[in-house]
Amino acid sequence: MNDLPKTMKALVAYGNGDYRLETAYPVPECGEDDIIIKTEGCGICAGDLKCQHGAAMFWGDEKEAPWVKPPFIPGHEFVGRIVKMGSQVKGFSLGDRITADQIVPCGECRFCKSGRYWMCQPHSIFGFQNTNNGGMAEYVRYPKTSVISRVPEDMPLDQALLIEPYGCSKHAVDRAQIGNEDVVVISGAGTLGLGMITYARMKNPSKLISLDMADNRLEKAKEFGADITINPGREDVVQRILDMTDGYGCDIYIEATGHPSSVVQGLKMIRKLGRFVEFSVFGEPTTVDWSIIGDRKELDLLGSHLSPYCYPFVIENISNGNLKTEGVVSKTFSLEEWETAFDYATGKYGDFKVAITFA
Structure with a gap:
């Protein structure tokens, strides 16, 4: 599937407290080093909630400059299938099921060059800056330096959505x-x-x-x-x-x-x-x-920050049952129901992990 639609459904943060469901947002363009996935689902993290509620660590205050770069699409706990690839992408095929670390390392700073990519100095993360939009949209772009892992075909979505949080737990x-x-x-x-x-x-x-x-x-x-x-x-x-x-x-x-x-x-x-x-x-x-x-x-x-080098172990041990997952993803919602999903993700109704899923 190399001919993608021009527009998609997406949740877009335009400013502090200004989150809107868009039905005709531009589908990301695919550069020669990029991968575009069609999103299967995206978990809602406590960080997503705190950002949506206007926490100063995201939007800044009198002491700190804003960290987020709107307009951006939230979400960093997502998984999907490759629907388009740039000409320079090697080792993947259309239809592959993949996910990626939350951070998109620059590859150039002292942390990246010494293998400590999770502390990358520019610190671009999916779902908070418009240069790396997140998974609360039908399509997502993985840029060249994304740390990509394959997701088993037979892994149920409710387990696949735990790869990112369980990676953080492992670290x-x-x-x-x-x-x-x-x-x-x-x-x-x-x-x-x-x-x-x-x-x-x-x-x-x-x-x-x-x-x-x-x-x-x-x-x-x-x-x-x-x-x-x-x-x-x-x-x-x-x-x-x-x-x-x-x-x-x-x-x-x-x-x-x-x-x-x-x-x-x-x-x-x-x-x-x-x-x-x-x-x-x-x-x-x-x-x-x-x-x-x-x-x-x-x-x-x-x-402890993010999930460096953790995905392969987590994927293997979710698959073989060593890491328990049953009942953790307790509710899923459509993107149109995002406000309800965010409400349930607070945990006040007794839920653990709440996710947005795409048909």
């Missing part, structure tokens, strides 16, 4: 360097937290503990491999962790909620010389006693 858990004697606490059991739980289970820690304020999420975490689940809204979770570790605290704490209270909670419950991994995107600043990290506990404090 966070890898940063934690879990050993089989470690007591590991993962705070948050949404889609990313569940991905961390099912992957961390493969590391066989001494204790794998999941925290969340929602009981249905804790039930899913137990199903995915957590040894212990605790609701901090009903229990003193810090004291519980201290009690089960002879007063020392957990060895590893992975923060996956994006709520300031989870950071404070983690610093209280982690042992001296412990490892704290921060994954989340926050909607507001977090204030903590910074001396806990240095003078009082000498912690290893690590960040």
